[in-house]
Amino acid sequence: MKTTKLFLAAVTAGLFLLTACGGGTSDATKNAVASFDSAWSTFGTTAMAWNDSIKNCIASCETSCKSMMDECSKTCDEKGKKACDSIMKSACGKDMEVLNGMLKQMEDAKPMMDSTAAKFASFKEKVNKGEMNDADAMKQLGEFQTQLSAAQMMAADMQTKYMECKANCTKNMESCMTTCKEMMGDKKEVKK
Numbered sequence: 001m002k003t004t005k006l007f008l009a010a011v012t013a014g015l016f017l018l019t020a021c022g023g024g025t026s027d028a029t030k031n032a033v034a035s036f037d038s039a040w041s042t043f044g045t046t047a048m049a050w051n052d053s054i055k056n057c058i059a060s061c062e063t064s065c066k067s068m069m070d071e072c073s074k075t076c077d078e079k080g081k082k083a084c085d086s087i088m089k090s091a092c093g094k095d096m097e098v099l100n101g102m103l104k105q106m107e108d109a110k111p112m113m114d115s116t117a118a119k120f121a122s123f124k125e126k127v128n129k130g131e132m133n134d135a136d137a138m139k140q141l142g143e144f145q146t147q148l149s150a151a152q153m154m155a156a157d158m159q160t161k162y163m164e165c166k167a168n169c170t171k172n173m174e175s176c177m178t179t180c181k182e183m184m185g186d187k188k189e190v191k192k
Helices: 002-020 026-077 080-130 134-191
Strands: none
Touching: 002 026, 026 080, 026 134
């Protein structure tokens, strides 16, 4: 009986000390994790939409370039066709390289993002169950925030490249049409 009382007293004292020494996760830490979870989810959704936008842009550029070359072939003389071909292959080819490079960068980043998402889900579960103390939870949350910040910076850089590439592609197509029209004008003047 004495051993049981002593054991119960030791367990009670241990639980008291564990609670008093900051065991578990505070509501403030849980709220910080929930806030990060929202930012992480938003970024993930944005990244998937971004990946789709790049794929759509590549498809649109391929279709537009082909259409432009078909039009040029029908309306331009050989000199015009060569000029358009040069513009489309060099300038538009560079634009396509940039877009394909961004798509590859996104696809290369996906396994890391999936892995981080799985680790965060496990971390969040531990925090919500109170299985981590605040210091450890905030340290890990800081590491996740660093990863999210790096991914956001990569996305911002890609957004800038994407907008430049899209503007260049439009400019290149306009240049090709102008060249083709000029060649048609030269052709008409020669026929007069």
